[in-house]
Structure formats: structure tokens, C-alpha cells
Amino acid sequence: MSDADVTEKPATAAGYQIFRTSEAASLDETAHMEVADMTPDLEAGIGAALEAGFAEGNVVKTLFSQPGFSLTYAWFKSGFPLPLHTHNSDCLYYIVAGSLQLGTDTLGPGDGFFLGAGKAYRYTPGPDGVEVLEFRTQEDFDIKFLAKTLPAWQKISGVISERRSAWADEQPPSSVLS
Template sequence: MNTTAQRQDTPTTSGEGYQVFRTRNAPSLDETAHMELADVTPDLETGIGTALEAGFADGNVVKTLFSRPGFSLTYAWFKSGFPLPLHTHNVDCLYYVVAGSLQLGTDTLGPGDGFFVGAGKAYRYTPGPEGVEVLEFRSEEDFNINFLAKTVPAWEKISKVIADRRPAWANETPPSNALA
């Protein structure tokens, strides 16, 4: 067996207290099913469908780096101007900006900055001109996302931004090259 290939392509575990993970090989958040969509209505389903058709998936990459009961670490790369809808989660989340920048209210955050969002607190942020890569630390393995944009017109507005930004996203690379 080629141990170099194993170290590059699969998580390494030694006993209960040690595990190596690699961003480039991590499964998507969707693949792990650790995040559940909450309070789904027919209009929300329609709106999300419209956003997906406009290219929602082309504007972000979200991977589960590590998870176990009581803890999770997620990597997210949101491309420039990605319209992250106003939302909540049912667990606390601590964000750390790895590369790029984001606008959170009146604050611009860059590499080394971060923010905490308590469970149930509504928030959104906008990635800067080079996009943003963040690490998301949670004290739970499984959590939900509750989009507060519940109407079709709200999602049509989000979808328009996505459609307008999508051509630029095709050539963007992560600011840190973490996925290279």
C-alpha cells in the first residue's frame, strides 16, 4: 500500500483522540446531511428551486471538514457578492475568516477576524470582491438552517443577483487556494 496516497486522500485515524482531515478531500455539507432545512413551505421550496436554477450552487463551496457528536467544523467558500440569504441556525456558531473578506452589517472582516452568532440569531453577510473563505465551528454535529426569506418574490430578487454574478464566478478561485 502507498502510504503517501493514503495520507493525501483519506482521513487518518489513530485511536479515539486523533484524526487528520484535508479540505480538498472533504465531503460537501450536502453529502454528509449534517444541515437540515427548517420550516419549509411551498413558497420556500419554489424560491430555492429558482435560486438553484439561477446558479446558487456555482457561488459557493461548503465542506464538512470534521464532525462527531457534539462538534463540527465546516469550511465555506462564498464567491464575490454571493447573496447569502438572511437565516438562522438552531445552534451557536463561531466563524473565522481564513482568506478574502466579508461585510457583516457595518463591519468589514478579513483574514484572522471572526464573529460569533448565537443559536436563533438572524444574520447574513456579503463576501467581498475576492470572495471569502471561512471556518465554521459548531458545538453540534447536526444543525439546521432556517431561511427567513419565505416568499417567491424575495427568492426572485436573490436569484437575480445570482444570475448577474454567475458569469464572474466561473473564473474565481478561492483567495487562499485551499482547494487547489
């Protein structure tokens, strides 16, 4: 098969599909991730975090998805307070640029970690933020926040408020979005 034969296939043909980061929709737009176990306090807490600037501290795009597989790009800005949470699918993380603190380990470009479905985790982006690729074993998955009380979300919102002005001028630690 020649290169011409490959390029003539439609982008949606089985076994062959191109994706471009510059054209990727946000994870919110694709609705592939659903918040599980929503309660009134959790809803109020998420609302407070959003009002404080939660959305300004991260960029998350669905690069590729199909039943049984998804690839997401995430850029979390410096010090972003990623709440303790789980997902209902296995997930493999690969650090493209920047760094993160996961427990006592500092991980940087080329490092990664695997989390099985239901495993609780959080990490803190380093001083330049972090860009990760997230490979999941499902197209649609959930996020279950373990911070469910208003005081927990008020603490998260406080960190967001403190970091928000610094985030305004931050650029991704790589040129993935260029």
C-alpha cells in the same frame, strides 16, 4: 509516547483523528444541515435560486464532525447573496482569506465573529469572495431561511443571475483547496 505510537493509532480512535480538506465531502453529501420550516413557497424559491446558479457561487465542505462538534469550510464567491437565516446551534466563524461585510463591519483574514443559536444573520462576500471556517457546537444542525416568499427569492435569484458569469472564473482567495 513517541511519534510512531501516535501514527499507529487508527484514524477513528477516540481523541485522535486527521482530516484533509482535499478529501472532505460537501456539506450536502454529509447531510449534516437540514432546511427547517420548509414551505411550498420556500421550496419553490430555493429551486429558482438553484436554477439561477446558487450552487456555482459557493463551495461548502464538512472538514470534521462528531457528536457535539463540527468544522465546516465555506468559500462564498464575490457578491454571493447569502440569504438572511439562523441555525439551531452556536457558531464561531473565522475568516481565512478574502473579506465580508457583516452589517456595517468589514472583516478580513484573521477576523471572525460568534453567533449564538437562533441569531439571524447574513453577510456579503467582498470583491475577492471570502473563505471561512465555521465551528459549530453540533454535528447536525439546521438552517432556517427568513426569506420565505417567492418575491424575496426572486430578488436573490436575480443577484445570482447577474453574478453567475463572473463566478465561473473566480478562484478562492487562498490556496486552501489546492
